Amino acid sequence: MKRTLLFVALSAALGTFTCAHAQTGKPIFIGEVAPLTGPAATVGTRLNKASKMWADETNAKGGINGRKIELVTCNDEGRPDKAAACLRDFQEKGAVMIFGNSLTASLRAMQPLVKNGPLLLIPSPNVVPPADSYAFQVSPSDLHLTEAIAKYMKENRLDKLGMVAATDASGEVGVESAKKVFSDQKMELRLARIDLRATDASTQLASVAGQDVKLVYSSYTGAGAVTVVKSFKILGLPQPLMVSYGNMSEAFVSLIKDVAPPRLLGTSVAGLVPEEMPKGADRERARAFLDGYAKRYNEKADMINLLGRAETDVAEAVLRKVSNPSDSAAAKKFLESTPIESFHTQKFSPTNHVGLDASSVMIVELKDGNWIKAQPISGR
């Protein structure tokens, strides 16, 4: 009897030790779906840099609750079919959460696949996750960005906007938001679509930038956005040109610096201009990331990198504060009930899975190669 008791006690002790060891030693597996090649590579590689930076920094500090982060990236090439396959693979391998660092079409393909978890974090503004899903958007939505543009126009007493939007899924989202917001605000929207293969945007600009239009907005991102800026300059249009927030990068600025129109504006989260942020703690977080990123990669962090940081801040909060982060329901409940501190506080709720709103958006302006808060538009 004594022997049996001793055996049971030893087994229990050994079992506890083994469990505890597994809990503290087993890496936390996080899957990242990102287009590292293909048309959206410029977005995927930027978000991937922010994810990697977070994983490396966290692991260098000993991980989270004694567990290292194991970040595995699957390159979906911006293809929805491949994105879905990547996500299923991560689910089978038991990913604790997934970073959906791809574009609209891929995110739309992935979102229905996480009905029962794990958490899918989305830094894109174009896909608004339903509140009953396990997907959470860490960016202001495209609607929020458009509302911020409308607010800026209102402040400057402008009532007409010329807009150039691409013919892809992202462009479609931008057009829908613009039609809704500007119609609600009783503002006139002049819209022209541009093909992704376009080598000239002068026709589109000619059709939307009449003399009575004091602001032109291009919701295009990437190489196409450069085409719009160059055509704008060639036409010699006098209005300020506003570009979408995917273009708030050093690469974009270096491409258009010699051909920038008289005033180049952009939509951004306020974190890109920390000195304009009202809360000291938010300002410090944004500055710390921007500095850390510049030091690590020897380049300026941009909007997309910042959204990558917002995503990893949300991920880290879940991993630190939820006792079993693999329990997707518990993680979801935590996010829906707890504001997450980042350079902008992310506030999700049981009825809203978008963490930021229009108040986190700032209209910025390029001055001497840097983005600053946009000045008013004169010459009305």
Place this chain on the structure above:
Amino acid sequence: MNLFTQAVISGLMIGAVYAFLGIGLVLVYRTARILNLAHGETFAITGVAAALLVKAGLPLLPALGLSLAIALGFALSLHRFVLRPRADWPAGTLILITLGAAFVVRGVLILAAGTDPVSFPALFTGVPLRIAGGVIPPQGIALVVLGFGVSAAVGLYLSRTRSGKQLLAAAENPYAAELAGVNVERARLTAYGIGAILGGLAGVLLIPLIAVDFQSGLAMTMRGFIAAAISGMSPVGVLFSGIGLGLFESMVGAYLGALYQDPVMFFLLILVALWQSRHIRFGGTRRA
């Protein structure tokens, strides 16, 4: 600003690009009977190389010259070391090999320049020209003039000169051409070389107005292919199909919207293909 005039100017610029890319494809097809899907890579190689060289501090003209030489080297190597040793392989396989070469170039360009678009300054600078309510920059004028001028010159060279006709004969019947004293290998190398220079020139003239990245090549091949296919792979016809396509694309974009561009363009392509294949479908021996 006049929308119609601007659409015409834009159409001419787009058309010049179609012609530049189309004539290179036609040339290789007519001499080697291969649809070279890596043709547009000469555009991307020239653009990315020029942007990197200018960034590294090389003056613009030497950078452009060196970039064109790299593109030329790529095209000649593709023929000499990849396609020629496999000349007896089925044409379909060779076309797939050129597609593979295009993807290899993509990979190399990512390694060299990353995934962000790059560009370089315009060769022709100055105040844009304003005509009848439309605007065209000096680089745009050069693109239109050289695009159509060079394409016309190549078309005339092939159809009117002895050496041009030898080039075409090398494709129609290489064995007979060889018996007649035509150096078939040299003819094919010449075709790849001229095609590469034209693709590279398109890059030199267009990229300062836009930007280029690692994946621009296949898009450019597609543009060239549409123009070439509509012309029936004719070295003279591709000039006119280029102008027509450019103007058509621009007008559809201006008056119907860019969402209609692809459906209308590809519908047009199908109609032309059906028209060109009428002899095959209804009997006869005429080749497209």
